Amino acid sequence: MVYSDCGYQWNMMKGVVSMNIMASLFNACDPIKPPREGTYVDCSSARGGDIVYTLARDIRWVESQTCLLFSGHSGSGKSTELRRLCERLENPEMDSQERFLPIYIDSDDHVSPSDPEVTEILLAIVGSVAETLRDKEDICLESSYLESRWNEFKDILTASVDIEKTELSLAKFAKFTVKLKQAATESRRKVRAKLAPQLPSLIDEINLVLSRARVELVQRGYKDLVLVIDNLEKIPDVTDYTTGEEIYHRLFITGGQQLGAIEARIVLTLPLSLIHSSRGRQLAQNLGEEPIVLPMVKVEEKDGKPYNKGLELIRTVLRRRFESVDLKCEEVFDSTNAFDYICRMSGGHVRNLLMYFRSSLNHADSLPITEDAVRRGVRRHINAYSRSIPEENWKFLARLHLDPDRHIPRDDVHHEMLRDLTVLEYINGGEPWYAVNPVVRELEKFKRAVQEMKKVNSSETDGTKPINDNESTA
Secondary structure: OHHHHHHHHHHHHHHHHHHHHHHHHHHHOOOOOOOOOOOOOOOHHHOOOOHHHHHHHHHHHOOOOEEEEEEEOOOOOHHHHHHHHHHHHHOOOOOOOOOEEEEEEEHHHHOOOOOOOHHHHHHHHHHHHHHHHHHHHOOOOOOHHHHHHHHHHHHHOOOHHHHHHHOOOOOHHHHHHHHHHHOOHHHHHHHHHHHHHHHHHHHHHHHHHHHHHHHHHHHOOOOEEEEEEEOHHHOOOOEOOOOOOEHHHHHHHHHHHHHHOOOOEEEEEOOHHHHOOHHHHHHHHHHOOOOEEEOOOOOEOOOOOEOHHHHHHHHHHHHHHHHOOOOOHHHHEOOHHHHHHHHHHOOOOHHHHHHHHHHHHHOOOOOOEOHHHHHHHHHHHHHHHHHHOOHHHHHHHHHHHHOOOOOOOOOHHHHHHHHOOOEEEEEEOOEEEEEEOHHHHOOHHHHHHHHHHHHHHHHHHHOOOOOOOOOOOO
C-alpha cells in the first residue's frame, strides 16, 4: 500500500509539472501581447522587404513634415513592426544616423471605435508629446491657449478633476482622452462641440507646441520627434446613425486632411480595406503619400506550392516562443507533420499561427502534442469560418483560387473578405497578390464551389452550356 501511494503521488507530481509547463507554453504564445524579448523573428525576406527600414528611411529623408500611411491585415504584426521602428529611430544602428524621439500613441486608449473623431487624436497628440518629453527628458511643455480650452470642458467629465490635481502640464490631455473614450457619447460630443469652431486654431497651437518641443529636443541631441499613431485600422467601417456620415470618411478623409496639417513626421495606421477602395486613393492624394502595406509572411507560391523560406520563418516564430520557456520543438510536437500542418494552416499570419497553436494545446493532455490534437485545434477555427462566410461569397473565393494571377477586384465584397481574413494579401517581387485563407480551403463548401467553378470555366472554354439538374438531357 505504501508503494502504491508513493507511485500515485509521483504521478500526481509529474502531472502538476506537466501542466505548469503547458501553462507556461500557453502564455508564451499569447497572440495579442507583443513578443517577449528575444522571441522576435524578422520575416521581412518573405514579406517583400524590410518595412521598418523603408519607414525609417522616409522619416530621415523628409526635411520637416510627412504623414506616412501604414496598413496590413489585422494581426499581421503591424504594432510589433512599429515598436521596432520606434527603437530604430531612437537608437540608430549607425553613429552617422540622426536620432529621433518617437511618440507612440495607441488609439485604442484614446478613440472610441463606435464613435471615432479626429478631435480625440489631436488632443492625444498634445498629451502624449507632453507626457513623453516630461518622462524621458524632463521637459515641461506649456500653452496658455490649450490651458484655456482645458478650463472650458474639464467639468464635462467629473473624473477630469482628479486628472487636474495630478497633472500640472499638457500631459493631462493624454489622460483626459482616455477618460473621454470611457465616457458617455453625449459627453464626447459636448467636448467636440466646444472644439469644432476652434479646430484651425487648435491645430495651429499644436504646431506651436511641437515647434517648442523641437527646440528643446535639438539641445538634447535629437533631430526631431516622430508621431506614431497605431491601431486606427481597428475602427470598423460603419455609418454614424445620428449624422448618416461614413466613419471612414469622417476619420480618414476629412480627419486625414486635419492630421496632414500637423507639422510633424507622422506614421498613421489605417485599414487594409480602405487602401483597396477609392477613398484610399483620395487619402493618398490628400497626404501625398502612397500607403506602405505589411503583407503576410509568404508560405506558398501563387501556384500553391510551398515557399520553404517563408515556412521556415514561420516555424522559427514558434520555436522562439518554445525556447523562451526552455522547450525544444521535438518536445512540443510528436512529429514534424503536426508542426508543419499548423504552420501551413496559418497562411503566414502570425496571430493566427499563435491562436492555432494555443487551440491545439487545449486538445492535448500532455506534451508532446499529437497531430490529431493539432488538427482538432485548427478545426475549431475552420468551423468558425464556415459559420461566418456569406453564401454568395463562395463563388468569389473559388474564382480567386482558380485565377493564376491571383488578383481581386476593388469592390465591397472583396474588401470585406480582406477585413475578415478570408482572403490574405502577399507580395511577390513587389507586386501584391491574394490567396484564399488555407483554413477556408479546408471547408467542403469551398471545395464544392471550386468544382462548380471549374465546370463553368470548362463549359465556357468548349462553348457548351452547363447542364442544369432540373433540365432534360434529351
